Structure formats: C-alpha cells, structure tokens
Amino acid sequence: MNIGVPKEIKTNENRIALVPAGAEALVAAGHTVTIERGAGEGSGFADETYTRVGACIAPTADAVWRDAEMILKVKEPIEPEWSRIRKGQVLFTYFHFAASEPLTRAHLESGAVCIAYETVELPSRELPLLTPMSEVAGRMAVQEGAKYLEKLYGGRGVLLGGVPGVAPAKVIVLGGGIVGINAAKMAAGLGAAVVVLDISLERLRYLSDVMPPNVTLIHSNRHNILEQLSTADLVVGAVLVTGAKAPRLVRREDLRLMRPGSVIVDVAIDQGGCVETIHATTHENPTYVVDGVIHYGVANMPGGVPRTSTLALTNATFPYALQLANKGWKRALAEQPALLRGLNIVDGHVTYPGVAEAFGLPFEEPRKFVA
Numbered sequence: 001m002n003i004g005v006p007k008e009i010k011t012n013e014n015r016i017a018l019v020p021a022g023a024e025a026l027v028a029a030g031h032t033v034t035i036e037r038g039a040g041e042g043s044g045f046a047d048e049t050y051t052r053v054g055a056c057i058a059p060t061a062d063a064v065w066r067d068a069e070m071i072l073k074v075k076e077p078i079e080p081e082w083s084r085i086r087k088g089q090v091l092f093t094y095f096h097f098a099a100s101e102p103l104t105r106a107h108l109e110s111g112a113v114c115i116a117y118e119t120v121e122l123p124s125r126e127l128p129l130l131t132p133m134s135e136v137a138g139r140m141a142v143q144e145g146a147k148y149l150e151k152l153y154g155g156r157g158v159l160l161g162g163v164p165g166v167a168p169a170k171v172i173v174l175g176g177g178i179v180g181i182n183a184a185k186m187a188a189g190l191g192a193a194v195v196v197l198d199i200s201l202e203r204l205r206y207l208s209d210v211m212p213p214n215v216t217l218i219h220s221n222r223h224n225i226l227e228q229l230s231t232a233d234l235v236v237g238a239v240l241v242t243g244a245k246a247p248r249l250v251r252r253e254d255l256r257l258m259r260p261g262s263v264i265v266d267v268a269i270d271q272g273g274c275v276e277t278i279h280a281t282t283h284e285n286p287t288y289v290v291d292g293v294i295h296y297g298v299a300n301m302p303g304g305v306p307r308t309s310t311l312a313l314t315n316a317t318f319p320y321a322l323q324l325a326n327k328g329w330k331r332a333l334a335e336q337p338a339l340l341r342g343l344n345i346v347d348g349h350v351t352y353p354g355v356a357e358a359f360g361l362p363f364e365e366p367r368k369f370v371a
Helices: 020-028 047-051 061-067 101-110 131-148 178-189 201-210 222-229 252-257 267-271 306-327 329-335 353-359
Strands: 002-005 032-036 056-058 070-072 090-093 113-116 170-174 193-198 215-219 234-237 263-266 287-290 293-296 343-346
Touching: 002 061, 020 032, 020 047, 020 306, 032 047, 032 061, 047 056, 056 061, 070 306, 090 306, 101 343, 101 353, 113 329, 131 178, 131 234, 131 263, 131 267, 131 293, 131 306, 170 178, 170 222, 178 193, 178 201, 178 234, 193 201, 193 222, 201 215, 215 222, 222 252, 234 267, 263 267, 306 329
Parallel strands: 002 032, 002 070, 032 056, 070 090, 090 113, 170 193, 170 234, 193 215, 234 263, 263 293
Antiparallel strands: 113 343, 287 293
16 A cells, blocks of 8 residues: 655644654555655654655655555644545544534545544543543643743743642643543642543542542532632633534633633644634644633644654554555454544545534445445
C-alpha cells in the first residue's frame, strides 16, 4: 500500500502522524511510505530520520496526497486540503465531524473512507486513540489555566496552590473522564482546591478511590454546576459524548455568577465545547474575554507540546494503521470491531450515529460497507 503523511497545516500544529520507527515497520512490511518534506521537524524528527529507514520524502503536499492510498494525519483536513482528497482514499486521523457541518459535507462529497481516531472504541468503552491526547490536554488545561490566572494575562492574580496563610485557587472540572481525571490530578498536585463533577455515580466512586484528599467529588446537575461556578477561579470543560456534539453545561447567563478574571479552559472545544460562549482559538491567539471571564478554546492543545504528543499518539495509533495497511481497510474493519467503530464516513454515507444526528443526515450501518 502507498501510505502518505502530509505536513499538518492547522495553525501551530507541529505533530506528525508517523514517527520514524513506524515508517520503518511499514516499509519492512512491504509498504511505500511518503512523508512531506519537513513534516516531522516540529516534533523533532528531521527528514533524514525517515529516509534512513526507507521512507521517501516528497517536496509538496500535492505529491503526498496524489499518490497515497491511505493518508495518516493528526488533525482533520482543513479547507485548503479538501480538494486533494480522492474518492476511495482512506483517511485515518482525528475528525470530530459532529462539531463542523462544512467539514462533514466536504468529506461526504469527496467519496473518501474516513476513519476517526476519536471513535475507535474497545468493548470496554475505552477510546484508545483519544486517550493519549486527552491525557495531554487534561494536564495542559491546568497548566494553561494557571498561566492565564496571572494578572499579566488579565486573570485574577491567583496562584493555583496558594501559600501558607493564603487559600489556594479553586478549580472546577466538568467531567470525570480521561481529560477530567488528568486535569484534577495536575491541579491537586499543585495544591489547588479541586471539585470534579460527573453524572456517573459509578465514576465518582472510582475517582474517590484514586484522587487525593484535596479533590471533592460532586454529582453533576444544573444546580450543582451553578453553585460551583460562583466560587471558581478556573473551570475546565472536560465533557465527552463519543462522536457527538458536547452538551452545553455553562450558559451565557451563567458567566455573571463567575468572578472577573476567572478562567475557562474548554477542552471539549473539538466537539463544539461545553460552554455556550466558547469558540475555537489558536495557540497564537488562545484567549478572549466574555463578561469578564477569560475563555481559552485552543482546539489542538496537544500541538503545543508536539514532541510529547506525537510520541504518545503514535504509540496508540500505529498498531491500527499497520492493520489497515496490511489487510486493507475493509478486512481490517471486518476483523476488528473497535476499528469498525472508527468508520464515520464512507463513499458519501455517514456511518457514525452521532455525526448523523448532529446534522440530520441519514445513517448507514458501517458493517454493510465491509461485508
């Protein structure tokens, strides 16, 4: 199979979907691997580290897309890339279709086979390809939130952990999943007073066994969310409904309850965000202010730490990419139910329920396309 890895062109996205060790394994298995020139530099992988293991370097993105039967990426193809997608071409990347109708319709029209990292799902309900980036984003959410609480950036001028004789900041985490648990651990480790809200009592019981004493666990409902917002310094949006748009838990009118200079970091922005006033931002311009509250909505947070993120991501994605290359997408998906759950769009059909529901599109069972 001809496998192409283009350079990511989303603003300040420095990750790459394949490290040299992965390229070496694919070449050893008989596949052709083409990397766009400079694609790995942002993550610390020079072109020669790929050529040494048998990969080819292409001078342009067009050359990569033109010849590839399967494209490996980190982030969804953005508008300048849409015209490069070919009918029948396999795209394996993060898509988050439910957050963008134009993105969804462009891929429907392309006729491509779109397999989304974020909806590959094990029988245990674990999302193995979303987990590593959720771990990074959860930890970064606290790191970034702590920075924007500084007065220099318009924040309240609060140190997250406080000092002896001065109370620590209060961090509210909406959602106790992978993002939430990592955010809570980081905030608690820095000495903040942390509150995690989740709708699952089973999850809260689990968290009670693994969280340190400065983490309080509260059942998530409208009343409790509003009560916590009124005393929050930092709010981390960590809500996920797999493959679907995130629920809006914080409304515009709720911001009046929050203190001026407090910070919201909405990690759910990839799925539309769980805060009504959030919109996607970039690493170059990460924040804006609404009603005195600083909003951070960077949609590719792990791209800010590309070396760590690339290694963590490819550790998880490569075994699936190898299956797709060795077996072809139909056989790989037929034999691997977890990977079948990743099929979101194929040949103009929506094959993931959350995407169909988001835009009122017809849903087709994915198995019919691999039978």
